[in-house]
Amino acid sequence: MAPTLRLEILTIERKLFDDEVNMVIAPGAEGVLGILPRHIPLVTLLTYGELQVKKEGQDDQFFAIGGGFMEVQPDHVIVMADSAERDEEIDLDRAEAARKRAEERLQKAREDESFDAARAEAALRRSLARIKVARRRRRDHVRGPRREQ
Structure with missing residues (x-):
């Protein structure tokens, strides 16, 4: 089984996602970011775009993100989005x-x-x-x- 990290996608209104995943692909202000387990700590600005979630054995999940921030730790990613919707x-x-x-x-x-x-x-x-x-x-x-x- 591939290593995982916990992903939380939050808006001011709700917790949209909370699960173990293999990879997060997010629309960073400086370009697209691919986050894998054991990534170095990072806090970055997100822009409007598509956030993709990869989980082994499942179809990829997609979210429309309306800006915000992403905090990355080696085993945990928190997306604090201004707005976010599931596809x-x-x-x-x-x-x-x-x-x-x-x-x-x-x-x-x-x-x-x-x-x-x-x-x-x-x-x-x-x-x-x-x-x-x-x-x-x-x-x-x-x-x-x-x-x-």
Whole structure:
């Protein structure tokens, strides 16, 4: 059996995940981070994106992460996300509508300084992360899930 580490994914509202896993792939502010058991201690900023969880003998699990922090210890990872959703919780139609609204607000912000461009950009990044994760679920449902070892 491959070595494991405990992963917790937390938001202010709930504990989304708490289990032993083999690997965590997270959207770090400086790039994608792959965390394996016995990783050196680390605290890092997370950005909007897809968090992937690998567990031996099971299909990979995917989460849309809306920024936050990740604390890594050799046998334990805690993700403290500003927002996080499991792939099956994401409504693709609503995520697409949110993307469209964010793009419209961003365009208005370019034309009118009274609109908050940073907020529109954050909404766009969040909606794109949600869409990516939801589309992966839909694609895997049609083709069948992939098990990555």
